[in-house]
Amino acid sequence: MKKLMIAAFAVLFMPLFLKAQFTISGTVAENGKSLPGASVRLKSNGNGVATDANGKYQINNLKAGKYIVSVSFIGYQSIEKTISIDKDQTLDFDLKQSAFLADEVVVRATRATEKSATTYKNLSKEDIAQNNFGQDLPFILNNTPGVVVTSDAGAGVGYTGIRIRGSDASRVNVTINGIPYNDSESQGIFWVNMPDFASSVDNIQIQRGVGTSTNGGGAFGGSLNIQTSAPAQHAYAEVNNTYGSFNTLKNTVKIGTGLIDNKWSFDGRLSRVTSDGFVDRAASKLKSYFLSGAYYGKTDLLRINVFSGTEQTYQAWNGVPEAKLRGDLEGLKKHYENNLDYLYYTKADSLNLFNSNNRKYNQFTYKDQNDNYAQNHYQALYAKQFSEKFSFNGALHYTDGKGYYEEYKNKQKLSKYALPPANVGGVDVTKTDLIRRRWLDNDFYGLTYAFNYIPSSDLNITLGGAYNQYRGKHFGQVIWAQYASTATNDYHYYDGKGNKDDFNSYVKVNYSPASQLSLFADLQYRNVNYDITGLDKNRNTLDFHNKYNFFNPKVGATYFINDQSNLYASFSVGNKEPNRDDFTNLKAGLPVPKSEHLNNIEAGYRITQKDFNIGINAYGMFYKDQLIFTGEVNDGGDPYRQNVDKSSRLGIELDGSYTISPKFIINANAALSRNKIKNYVDYVSVYDENYELIKVQATNYASPDISFSPNTVLFGELVYKPLSGFAIALQEKYVSKQFMDNTQNDTRKLDAYWVSNARIGYDFSLKGIKNINIGLLANNILNRKYESNGYTYSSIYPWGTVTENFYFPQAGTNFLLSLNLKF
Template sequence: MNRKIVLSIWVLFCPFVLWAQHALTVKVVDEETKVALSGASVYLGAAASGVQADRQGQATFRQLKGGSYLLRVSYVGYQAVQQELTIDANKEVLIALKRRPFLADEVVVSATRANQNSATTFKNLNKEDLAKNNLGQDLPYLLDQTPAVVTYSDAGAGVGYTGIRIRGSDPTRVNVTINGIPYNDSESMGTFWVNMPDFASSVDNIQIQRGVGTSTNGAGAFGASINVQTNSRIDTAYAELDNTFGSFNTWKNTVRIGTGLINDKFTFDGRLSRISSDGFIDRGASDLKSFYLSGAWYGKNSLLRANVFSGKEKTYQAWNGIPEEKLFGTAQDVEGYIADNWLEGRDADNIRNANPRTYNSFLYKDQNDNYQQDHYQLLFSNNSVDRLVLNAALHYTRGRGYYEEYRPGESYGSYDLDNVVLPDTTFTRTDLVRQRWLDNHFYGLTYSAEYRATDALNLTLGGAYNEYLGDHYGDIVWSRNPLFAQGEHYDFDADGSFDTKHRYYFNDAKKTDFNVFGKGEWRMGAASFFADLQYRRVGYSFLGYDRNLNNVQQDANMSFFNPKFGVSYQLENAGQLYASYAIGNKEPVRNDFENSTPDSRPKAEHLQNIELGYRLGRRQFNAGINAYGMFYRDQLILTGQVNDVGAQTRMNVPDSYRVGLEADAKWQPIAQFSWAVTGAWSRNKVKDFYEYITVYDENWDPVGQVENHFENTNIALSPSFVGSSELAYRPFGKAEVAFISKYVSRQYLDNTSDKDRSLDAFFVNNLRLGYAFSVRGVKNIGINLLINNLFNEKYEPNGYTYSSVFEGDPTVYTSNFYYPQAGTNFLLGLNLKF
């Protein structure tokens, strides 16, 4: 029986063995110096993944079938080379690369990027990688197949508010830069991709650095950095149309145009996009618009590029999630939820009758989030002095918008208003509609000077200065009852209610962020050593509580030193070993500051990050495996504890950590077939965790707190395993079938490791079909079909929880809320290139 199995396997793979007749060795050198270019990327034929040249600058391809092949070689700072080869015997080829006679756009982001010899754990995605799945979902969903990533969507289908966690770190700990310019919100430190709809259509490449990484601008990276580079130079004129239709009435319409290179000096590119969707969740609709404009001048030794891009979103709120009683409970559980939360009328009928997986508690027709964000970037690079590249960027971001919400039965005192006393009645509460506004400006300068002192030594000096100015205010725009007894003009609605305008709060904030860094990389034989030293100073002026609990303007100033050290070693077999040690520091966010006093204000978080890894790049197989340790001091987490101003803000926990092992591999035995897999195993723990649960009396007034102590509990929303797989087969021409899978293990909603407060593991599979061809007058006609959640898995990748105790009753009552994702759904796209 065993002999039959062996024989069957041999017959199956026999054709591959018969084809494997020849070997090709490619050596890559600098044309002038003849120095081997270790780490150069070498592609052969239709292979999507390149082989990385070893320390002698060599890349070897074995088991090649005789015939013609297209050889492509590229290296940062050099002109790429393509040439046709005929393989009919073992062959050696010498490729001499010329230094680029002009500056390429990649130098703009080089200060924040890891290169092929960096002792950093990173993943690169190019334009083609992104385009395959770019059918309307937000950018986090295009990164879903990279290691240790979990994505989620409030509306359930990837359009609207979406998020990404990397190594369990939430978006406030993932540092995002666009062309080296910080994108994270300066106060919340979150990244709101909804403000940049269809931005992936203007992206040339993305690098994801896991851990502290080499990020040098923006907020401290505590989980990862996402470095985005927008469109680079395209020499030929083009026009492109993208249209998508999908489930939940989802539409995407994109127009892209470019002039190509004009007079060997100028290029202009533009994009206009619109995305709309009803969403999977009830009323979870999105209406998103954006544009991107870019113009560049390429001189002999200089590059000047101006980018203007904007996004405008209107998104119906699906922020609250679905209560456990509705999602998983019985009709009796729902009635209990209605009673406990005093729901009545339309609200009670809504939760009774809605689909359990699409329920949305909001019914008000204008319960929308409205925001517009405009970005202006001016990027300059100069290489007039040999071996020296100077980079500078000016940037300005203008953001403004509000979210509107209906609030029933609000007390006048909550809005700093007196009760309204009229001759025949007294009003203490009213239904109302309010708008909460953000109006902000973010501007600054980034710069770097990169000096290649010798072929073995690179030095970089750089930094940034950024300022943020933000106004926060709230307006009451409608009320059921009058807001004032007299002296105020009202416009009456038909139902006798009031259209009014009352600003019930206003505060402004200013944040400054200065950093300077020095980096050095020194190559000695097969080894490369690097050091990266950064000093960062943050100043923040905000409205917060003083020691006497008065709400006054305050200032906080913090200084951080973030050093990083590492070494990489190039092996003979095109493999590379690396190790690094880095320190990161991160300031608290806006809510931590404004809801505390100087006595209770949280401390900054501190992280020590160790990375050990191995990378291998070959034609048929490339892989990376790394182990990491992320050791936190004073990590900020929610504990439920009420501070000295009565707020439940995040608290510092002394010791917590993440340790893990990550793998990323791609196997391509033949040109038509490839298999890419990732796996991330981790242990994420808080050594000592104290949970605080508020005790309420019969009137729901807080009367104290219960304290529970836990040891070595799991960090919230940090799965112990995340894995992905993509099997792709190209039967002919530009046709492709890809089967895409994602598995995420159990996630806990808080830090108690209580299974009753957790998200179940899930395994989701997608199918992607693509076919492209050309006809006269049209360079490319591409048809793409993406079927998401092929087997209709019911899963929730995100959620939250809170607990309560009532006076005289030791029972802990826990409320869990979940964000279900859509069942089987599709997106069908048509791409036309002219």
């Protein structure tokens, strides 16, 4: 299979040495007035160029044949022309102003363009739809450069995660229509709260590295800029259904009015996704809806979005002990003995540990060991085109989230819950089995804005920003106990608050002093006030008041070799505040964590031709005070994080596609990197024979790899289209080994894995049905046994060092079959 990947890359780059024959060139204008920046594309493959400062374009290296040329520009009606060429041709376009403002203005301020001198990839609605079988959004993004995804339940439904360039979700900035989505406190992304959201997405831009200024938290690995669906031209209805392995079921209904009187549109979606999961009991019951209504004027746009997600997911977040995963009975007995006093195994727990399927093992057996959460989003988006040179777009938003996870706990001390002993038959009982709920009730609201000014064809200025507030309540309840104490079910054994105010403002400037050179500058100021008060889940007092002022400059240049290729380079600065756990899990006696700082250098080359496109990018990410896990955990099993002085990520990324013929297409990308901490100190707790902490042992490491940072991530896809509407795709994904901590120890790693998937799609129509799509997604067709995530910790006892590794196995061969109808 590796040979196949190498061959794919070789074929991908062959066109660099081939010379095509003909050229299309011309001018795009409105009533004789040139339109710089208009998009001119060939519909057969999406390749194309933007017009220069004089409205001129040129597409080279075209073979003889028939082409559909599409021209579009914001605020103007698109034009298509079909031509046949057997020689160089001049093709001019005269555009007319559109009767309404297009939805793309909503995200324009936070998007990168060819002139932004940064690294990005755009995914269209079609790209998203062909991979949407009901799995969470990370699995739809899995085929993009440097991305690694994982699923707690093993099959892509439920709790899923994404890493970009080795950075976890808390370092990936996500916006929806320019509005921040990351949780304000953990800074993570919980896709389980947005089931089947991909069905309401029009396009996504993935920026790797710091990227351009956006709203919300700092982007230390990348950013996802999501635009929700724009209206269809005509009324429609869709019914999308998927069924597959592990009783995975997706039902989606979509309706839309199309444009009414060229001014109004209304769209709606209702979805349900359920799955038993690959892992035992890791079931998910997910529901969501998306409603949108818009008014389109000639110079303004108003859109109201209301969308919601509700999830009930059985917990599978503890993973599988290594001895269980490997089928090591002696090792499993040692694991059982090491954890007997901590986990308080019941007879049922013990039978589950030793008798369940090795790869599907789930520690939890309580029937309601669920995570339950609901999230409601409200967005009001407005855009105004004051003149050809000046425009505005902004948004008001509110998100309401509330939910809990429920746990059955054995032999808990009542004092841990601030409860007095229970009196049973005149005897005080201090320990009991109980069921607890840990709640999160939060509100997130604010506004975003952007003004765009284009005084001349060679200058573009954007002033934008946002002000957002988060108010979060954290509290816990004991809803049942074997031996009841004096409290009622609504008693809170802890109450904590997290209040966060986030303001940012940025100015972006694109200036082209010459036709082949574009300069880019982006200056952002961000102010964050974050207060954490009350009691945490372990009833420790919280009283943190943090203020951060960040300056994030970005500069770059793009040199256009010709209309098809360019070189770019940029330098960007990013800053990021610590998350809630860095304070609540702060080790006694240590100073509060510092904010993180990143200097990011990007340089690359892009070329786009009729049959192929290639992007090559080199980057350096140099961190100051990056927060990393220290190896030590507290009494509750929560890991500590501390700042390290210096760390870095250096890498090369390649991304390209090649149309071999009308029937064969190759898509491929590669991410090669070196990820290091300059000096790392690992801490391990030392206990006596009575499990009492004696000391913490420190070990120095000079230059270890950063955890969960594979040095090689490869993807290749061969698409075969034997007939119109029918396509078969074979996909290959390789991820090299990853260390689960920062000691670069081979006994604490995730093994490298190579996974093969296949996708089949067939589109056709019948009378009364505009389009019927039948799709099949076959995952892991070679039935590889692999783990995509895990964690580790160690302790030292008089009888030796004990290291516990836990893994999240992914499913073997599994299938998803879809039937989608459009009316």
